[in-house]
Amino acid sequence: MNIAISNTSEKPIYQQLFEQISAQILKGELESGYSLPPIRQAATELRVSIITVKKAWEELERLGLIYTVTGKGCFVTDLSSDEMLQKRNEMIQKQMIIDTSYYKSFGLTIEEVIELLKDVY
Amino acid sequence: MNIAISNTSEKPIYQQLFEQISAQILKGELESGYSLPPIRQAATELRVSIITVKKAWEELERLGLIYTVTGKGCFVTDLSSDEMLQKRNEMIQKQMIIDTSYYKSFGLTIEEVIELLKDVY
Amino acid sequence: MNIAISNTSEKPIYQQLFEQISAQILKGELESGYSLPPIRQAATELRVSIITVKKAWEELERLGLIYTVTGKGCFVTDLSSDEMLQKRNEMIQKQMIIDTSYYKSFGLTIEEVIELLKDVY
Amino acid sequence: MNIAISNTSEKPIYQQLFEQISAQILKGELESGYSLPPIRQAATELRVSIITVKKAWEELERLGLIYTVTGKGCFVTDLSSDEMLQKRNEMIQKQMIIDTSYYKSFGLTIEEVIELLKDVY
DNA sequence: GTGGTCTAGACCACG
DNA sequence: GTGGTCTAGACCACC
16 A cells, blocks of 8 residues: 555545556556455555545446455456556546646647646656 | 536536636736626626625635725736736646646656647647 | 825725825824815815715814815814824824734734834834 | 634624634644634634634635645644744734834834834733 | 625535 | 535625
8 A cells, every 4th residue: 555645635535545546556556466455454554434445446446447356355457558558548638638628728729738747747 | 708607517616717717817818907797797697606706706816817996896907918928827837736746646757648638639 | 185095905095095184284294274175176186986085084074183164175273283293192002002902912022013013114 | 712703893703713813823822733613613602604714714724824624624734933933923014014004104203103102012 | 886794504525 | 524615695885
């Protein structure tokens, strides 16, 4: 569990959890078949509510990144590199649609966006 | 008032208002000295509460984009093109810091981000 | 009429008027018997409402700084230097009671207040 | 909650709240990590509207004196004595600029102001 | 007429 | 239970 939780962030905790774990899976840091820690243990370690962890795990399962074996635990799905890359791009582009709509509302061209982005990155 | 409100959006209404009007000001669509509609009229037109409009206006004033004359109304601040450009970039880069932290968590390089961004834009 | 009006100030315009004129009288800038400009003329010059000027004049009269001669105009009251000094101190100390209650609420001693005041003055 | 609200004061209630709590924090009366009462409870105790309390809390957060954990409550920020002293002086000097402009308009020197201030304090 | 403030209630997401 | 948001109405000072 290499997770950083911010209680003061505007982002819900369950979403912080979801984003960081899905990122780790799609980066290949968590190999297929890897067993996620039990919900209760994760909740204790991260000092968050069990409900919060459960909500994040559910979201991961809904996207097919993990699967649950009742009574055994939750495991990382076996995905090919292509599938992982595709899922990663899907998730990012979905977010980018929201992000770019904001930039566009200010009348920025793609070139201007890239210029500003390089500064920030 | 060329504003589009989405009641289903996860974004608070007052923030939608704030973002759209600030974008219009910084794009130069609303000239300096331009009088914003009275908050009560705006509230009626947009079918939202007076307080919701007020909250958006307050945020605009806090950023120095408009100023209030009690008993008269709210007016667009007189800003030079340079000041407008700077304020615009500030607002966008502030948002970009959040956006890019998400991209980075997936291990993307700036080049990959730009590539995906061009597709989306 | 050597008056500076700020429309964006939080202070009501009539009070800005009142404060500046009473200050000028008590500083001796406006001599006794001096005729204040007619309300309509002052309103035009200062670009404020007649009602606003009237309200300020009324306040000045209430404090005995000016008196009205119906059909003739408003004139600065004849006060001795002692009376002027006393009225000035009254007005200022009345305001100081409010000001110092704020400083006191932060637990400042009179010495600390004086120290900070010297920086600001 | 050691707060005194005056409904007859010209000062808005939310500002009275803000000033008194910020003073208590910067005096060290409310220690870092201290949990402010829930806004609904505070509203009931102080016999004001929830929104009024919320407005005061928002201003406190904007100045970095408290931070909000959604679903948990609002807590006093951990500040060093230096930071507290600096913030205190900032707040007071900001007000002093307004106060002294009034004194100056009467032609008072800094020495005269200090003299009168000692009487009042 | 304008903005400034306030109320008393409501629904929601989060934990 | 907590804060986040929103509503529909009200009264006030100022101009």
